[in-house]
Amino acid sequence: MFALLSRIHHILNPPKVKKDDHARTLNFGCLGAAKITPGALVKPSHTHPEVNLYAIAARDEKRAEAYAKEHGFQKSYGGENGYQDLIDDPNVHVIYNPLPNGLHFEWTMKALKGGKHVLLEKPATNTAAEAAEIFSLAASKNLVVLEAFHYRFHPAIQRVRAILDSKELGCINKISASLTAPAGTAPDGDIRWSYKLGGGSTMDPGCYTVNVLRYLACSNPTAVLTARAVPYSSRPEHQKVDKMFWATLALEEDIIGELHSNLDEAKIFGIIPRIPKLSATVQCEKGTVEIFNFLIPHYYHSITVSPTGKPRRIEKAYSFNGVWKGEDWWTTYRYQLEAFVDRVQGRAAQTWIGSEDTITNMKWVEEIYAKDGFGSRPTSKYVYRGDSK
Numbered sequence: 001m002f003a004l005l006s007r008i009h010h011i012l013n014p015p016k017v018k019k020d021d022h023a024r025t026l027n028f029g030c031l032g033a034a035k036i037t038p039g040a041l042v043k044p045s046h047t048h049p050e051v052n053l054y055a056i057a058a059r060d061e062k063r064a065e066a067y068a069k070e071h072g073f074q075k076s077y078g079g080e081n082g083y084q085d086l087i088d089d090p091n092v093h094v095i096y097n098p099l100p101n102g103l104h105f106e107w108t109m110k111a112l113k114g115g116k117h118v119l120l121e122k123p124a125t126n127t128a129a130e131a132a133e134i135f136s137l138a139a140s141k142n143l144v145v146l147e148a149f150h151y152r153f154h155p156a157i158q159r160v161r162a163i164l165d166s167k168e169l170g171c172i173n174k175i176s177a178s179l180t181a182p183a184g185t186a187p188d189g190d191i192r193w194s195y196k197l198g199g200g201s202t203m204d205p206g207c208y209t210v211n212v213l214r215y216l217a218c219s220n221p222t223a224v225l226t227a228r229a230v231p232y233s234s235r236p237e238h239q240k241v242d243k244m245f246w247a248t249l250a251l252e253e254d255i256i257g258e259l260h261s262n263l264d265e266a267k268i269f270g271i272i273p274r275i276p277k278l279s280a281t282v283q284c285e286k287g288t289v290e291i292f293n294f295l296i297p298h299y300y301h302s303i304t305v306s307p308t309g310k311p312r313r314i315e316k317a318y319s320f321n322g323v324w325k326g327e328d329w330w331t332t333y334r335y336q337l338e339a340f341v342d343r344v345q346g347r348a349a350q351t352w353i354g355s356e357d358t359i360t361n362m363k364w365v366e367e368i369y370a371k372d373g374f375g376s377r378p379t380s381k382y383v384y385r386g387d388s389k
């Protein structure tokens with residue numbers, strides 16, 4: 001109990017470390033005054049000696065100023081050209097892009113065009129083709145782009161993968177992953193309910209379920225066998241916006257994947273929220289392993305290993321035990337920031353999510369949408385015409 005409280009205390013109040021005088025400090029510029037930025041970047045940056053919260057841009061100037069003040073950014077940009085002005089600021093080295101999914105492509109391309117590395121929120125884009133274009137431009141300019149599947153950088157999910165790799169439980173037969181959130185988590189009007197902005201449950205929590213399936217299977221899907229989705233409402237604008245989906249996928253090595261997400265799970269009697277499902281379960285020839293809370297394991301998680309005919313055991317993995325950098329209270333986002341900065345600074349990262357991984361994930365999100373009839377989210381109208389235009 002003390003360990004849990006201590007972790008939560010440190011997560012909410014990370015100590016501010018002195019910035020490194022010797023290393024090159026990276027000035028981060030954030031697009032949009034997004035809700036996710038304090039958890040995903042601001043707090044993690046406090047304990048990173050090479051990260052400087054340089055500037056924030058928001059469409060509304062006053063909002064940008066207030067956000068900068070509240071979260072400790074040195075500078076703010078606002079107004080119609082605020083996002084572009086931020087990218088054009090020569091002091092910015094890295095752009096963090098937590099805009100709505102449907103704007104990820106345009107603003108990541110513009111950031112790359114401006115010569116900036118990009119930490120890009122998940123899902124990378126609306127389509128696999130757009131993700132491929134981003135990585136192709138980044139490669140041509142020797143810039144780093146990382147899709148922010150933060151949970152992949154934490155010791156917990158890596159421990160599950162190590163258990164599977166050890167073959168203690170034999171080969172994998174089936175992987176099930178579910179992520180659910182109670183109704184109201186994404187209120188009416190949220191970006192997640194806008195088709196134009198790349199919304200939908202399969203895009204939002206669903207993209208993690210596709211990702212964890214592929215990561216734990218250590219292989220890729222070959223087909224979507226079944227898929228069903230339910231629209232957010234009966235309103236015409238929500239026809240292609242799913243609030244929940246179920247899909248069954250066939251993977252290489254004869255593995256079956258069962259995925260589910262619900263971004264708007266009905267409350268019991270309309271008032272009591274259900275406990276969110278945050279689990280991935282792997283059924284193997286010689287037993288099962290289940291991780292509860294693979295998404296934000298830094299607060300709490302459990303890894304239950306049940307070898308057939310042997311006693312069940314519960315494991316936790318809050319650090320790499322000194323084998324790599326980190327503290328038991330580091331969040332998934334803090335580990336992710338460490339890896340991202342390591343890459344940008346030309347150092348080896350503990351783990352990485354490469355271009356093919358991101359493109360493939362997007363492809364299977366689209367394949368699920370193709371199978372359930374909701375269709376891919378719209379392609380961006382932005383066209384990159386070279387750096388001079």
Ligand SMILES: NC(=O)C1=CN([C@@H]2O[C@H](COP(=O)(O)OP(=O)(O)OC[C@H]3O[C@@H](n4cnc5c(N)ncnc54)[C@H](OP(=O)(O)O)[C@@H]3O)[C@@H](O)[C@H]2O)C=CC1
Binds near residue numbers: 033035037099121122
């Ligand atoms: N890694 C993680 O754990 C999480 C990742 N995410 C991802 O981060 C991204 C942002 O999510 P979240 O923080 O919840 O988003 P918000 O609802 O806070 O919106 C993000 C920003 O988008 C900007 N924006 C620009 N154009 C529009 C538009 N047309 N309509 C609405 N907003 C616009 C707004 O910027 P401005 O301030 O300029 O008005 C807003 O601040 C998504 O891609 C999401 O998938 C979200 C939550 C968790």
Ligand SMILES: O=C1OC[C@@H](O)[C@H](O)[C@H]1O
Binds near residue numbers: 181204205
């Ligand atoms: O990235 C995310 O993680 C948690 C979800 O509930 C949220 O909607 C999503 O954007």
